[in-house]
Amino acid sequence: MVSRKTVSRMSRYRRLLQSLRESGVESIYSHQLARHAVVSAAQVRRDLMVIGYSGSPNKGYDVGACIDSIGHFLDGTARQEVALVGVGNLGHAVLSHFADKSPSVAIVAAFDVDPELTDTLIHGVRCVDVSLMADLVRDLGIEIAVLTVPGEAAQDAADKLVSAGVKSIISFAPTPLALPNEIFVEYMDITAALESAAYFARLGGREEPAGNGDGDIEPMVKKLESLLARSNMKLEDLATNIGARMVTAGKPGGTTVAKVYAGDRVSDLLNEASDKTLLVSNLASVQMLRVAELMDVPGICFVNGVEPDAEMIQLAEDNDTLLMVSPQGVFETCGLIYQALDTEHT
Ligand code: NAD
Helix, strand or coil: CCCHHHHHHHHHHHHHHHHHHHCCCCEECHHHHHHHHCCCHHHHHHHHHHCCCCCCCCCCEEHHHHHHHHHHHHHCCCCEEEEEECCCHHHHHHHHHHCCCCCCEEEEEEEECCCCCCCCEECCEEEEEHHHHHHHHHHHCCCEEEECCCHHHHHHHHHHHHHCCCCEEEECCCCCCCCCCCCEEEECCHHHHHHHHHHHHHCCCCCCCCCCCCCCCCHHHHHHHHHHHHCCCCHHHHHHHHCCEEEEECCCCCCCCCEEEECCCHHHHHHHCCCCEEEEECCCCHHHHHHHHHHCCCEEEECCCCCCCHHHHHHHHHCCCEEEECCCCHHHHHHHHHHHHHHHCC
């Protein structure tokens, strides 16, 4: 299972790649796709790795193959059919937008209470009286619905759709829906989006950097983030300060980091790693070096005196990854890093 944000980024990548292919682009580097998608290059590489796209980030991704891989991930094998409920202004616009698009997901039926609309064809989709909705949705095996009804009609329509077998709902209505947990609901709240845009426009477009989920960050962590943000300490100086032994030199000219992450699970390391992260880990394995290569990680500190083997050192040298070995455990090493950064500013 992947998060809804990942799925939504995949959809964005595919649309961008399709438009790039139409303008003749055949291959693209992760940082270029990242710029178009307004995410980091590491995010692009991580997402494409999640879906099993095996293109090489070093040589650039093959645009066509990448579109195919995203298609296998997003589309499944059978065409998925969608019902739209409420064929007013927005319903018309949605039907018009999706006419002739994405054969893997298609709006096949529309429903409305208005007798004037019954049995009309709107952008190629038959509009049917809403009293027939439950039976038709069940008979056609439709599992996805778009709600473009007024707020007061949304809950009742959603209940009927769910009891007819719908599993995912995209709702444009400004009303929260009470539905079973297993139903996926995506709210398209244009008003909230506009108000956010207006708010940040007034602030000159600045957004507070995201915290650890709730914004409820412990003071020590906050301080560490602030120390890292202000730090000019090169990784090799940090190694000296924490009593770690340098194994490989890293990037010519040295590197500073903006984040330190300690962990031993490859999936966690992949999530947290970036081109500004020092990874601290017990996991002295080739996998660690692969994570570093994939995410452009500048430095790894192995703890408990665990020494990297020759293959790991070679990989680190090939990728300019700085390796250091701390004789301390992970907890003590992180404490020493904190202390070294704190001392830098006092
Ligand atoms: P609209 O009044 O033009 O259309 C609503 C349609 O729903 C009508 O055709 C109506 O007959 C039908 N309807 C009413 N009750 C129904 C029911 N029980 N079952 C089936 N159909 C029913 O409204 P709109 O502007 O298209 O907006 C639709 C929804 O989207 C609203 O909830 C609105 O708040 C929201 N929304 C609209 C916009 C926009 O730009 N128009 C933007 C954001 C959100």
